[in-house]
Amino acid sequence: MNFTRIPHPAPTHDNVRKAAIADPGFGTVFTDHMVTIDYDAAKGGWHSAKIGPREAISLDPAASVLHYAQEIFEGMKAFPHADGGLSLFRPEENARRFNASARRMAMPEIPEELFLDAVKLAVETDADWMPAVEGGSLYIRPFMFASEAFLGVRPATQYKFVVILVSSGNYFKNGVNPVKIWVSQDYVRAAPGGTGAAKTGGNYAASLVPQAEAIAQGCDQVVFLDAIEKKWVEELGGMNLFFIRSDGSVITPELTGTILPGITRDSLIAMLREEGLDVREEPYSIQQWREEAENGTLLETLACGTAAVVTPVGTVASPAGEFTIGTGGIGQMANKMRERLVDLQHGRVEDKHGWVTRI
Template identity: 80%
Template sequence: MQFETIPHPSPTSDEAREAAIADPGFGTVFTDHMVTIDYLESEGGWHSAQVCPRGPITLDPAASVLHYAQEIFEGMKAYAHADGGLALFRPEANAQRFNASARRMAMPELPEDMFLEAVRLAIETDAKWMPPIEGGSLYIRPFMFANEAFLGVRPARQYKFIVLLSAVGNYFKGGVNPVKIWVSQDYVRAAPGGTGAAKTGGNYAASLVPQAEAIAQGCDQVVFLDAVEKRWVEELGGMNLFFVRRDGSVITPPLTGTILPGITRDSLVAMLREEGLEVREEPYSITQWREEAESGELLECMACGTAAVVTPVGTVASPTGEFTIGAGGTGQITAKMRERLIGVQHGTIEDRHGWVTRIA
């Protein structure tokens, strides 16, 4: 498919852009352009691919996404390399997960090469928005939603795919410090047979109330337990978990359909095994978490995701009290995995797996 390029009539000035990316925070500074592709079942599927000025989207009030929430998205980053080039980390995995989400939400799949080309064009078009700061990157948000105007419960026949870019710094305002997390008692993120493995907005909307509860309790993030027994640790509101134990093993909750299959999670599994650690994907209970932390069997706990990369978990709190993992700081394995992963992404450490794709 050929992408039409529509020139921006009034792009951001160099001075305004440089001021915006000097300290961008996370998710509030957007670039000048976006990439769009339309889908219409009656016209044979995907068509009208464009690189165009970023701007408002016109939606009919009866657009299906507003009533039945057919919407999916991805989270990716472009990283600056020392030679001035830019690179993506495992973009093919994002394309594959995007289509897995589409299948679960009864939406059309986007050919992987089309997804990757849309992302590449977005980065090449707005590469000058890369923040020149430590931890800076271009956060990439590909997403798709149903925009057919109708009121009826069935899969829509019309969709729009868009790629947005945001200049970002570190996800947590305080930098890389151990986070305190709250164990949700009254809420769950996903249930068996639900949409937990899909990256769809409804999963995140459901996490907002318990996340607010966590913040009210003086915590940074919420951790969810399973929906059936309220016993097994699943994931945070937007990150997967790893438990580093004294016996040289690392446990991460298994992908049984209620947990998002994180690309950072999958990468860490491979990297930890390369360090000689035994990684087991198996259930880990909240009781085991507390007991192993208190006995010293649990040395470290780390959360991971595209936005925050690898983040140490220092303290876990709940209505029955709280416990600290290790000394409450950043453990050796957590620090090493974070350093290595960031090094691979930025091209300063050897990429042994072919995970990095240069695009500019």
């Protein structure tokens, strides 16, 4: 599919852009352009691909997404290389997960090649928004929503796919430091048969109240337990977990349909096994977490995701009290895995897996 290019009438001035990306933080410094592609079942599917100025989207008040929440998204990054080029990390997996989310939300799948073309075009167009700060990247947000105007509970027949970019620094304000997390007692993120494995906005909306509770308790993030027994650790509000143990084993909660299948998670499983560790995908209870932290069996807990990369969990808090993991600092494996992953994404080490796509 060919993309129509719409000239930007007033691109951001160089001085303004440079000032904005000097210390961009995360999630608020948007680039100049966006990609859009429309879908209409009556017109045979995907059509009208274009790249143009980032602008407001006009929606009918009866647009299906506003009433029935048919919406999905992805989170990706473009990374700078020393030679001036850019790369994407496992973008094909983002395309596949996007379509898995689409199937769960009764939305049309987008051809993987078209998804990747849209992402690459957006990055190429706004490459000069890449921040030079440590840990800087272009955060890429592809998303799709139901745009058809109607009232009635059924899948829509019209959708819009969009790609926007954000100049980003570190996800956490304090940089790479151990985080303190709160164990949610009264709320769950997802239930069996629900949408937990889909990257859809409703899952994150459901996490906002417990996340606010975590912040009120002096914590950085919330961790959710399973919906049935309220004993099995699942994931944080936006990150997967790994438990590094003294016997050389690593446990990460298994994907049962209630946990988002993270791409960073999948990458870490492979990398930890390369370190000679026995990585197992199996249930891990909150009681086991506390007991192994207190008796020294648990050396580290790692949280991982596209935005935060690899972040150590230092303290876990709940109404039953707190416990500290290891020394409460940045553990050896957290530091090593983060460095390996970041070096790979930035092209500083050999890509033996074929994970890096140069732009």
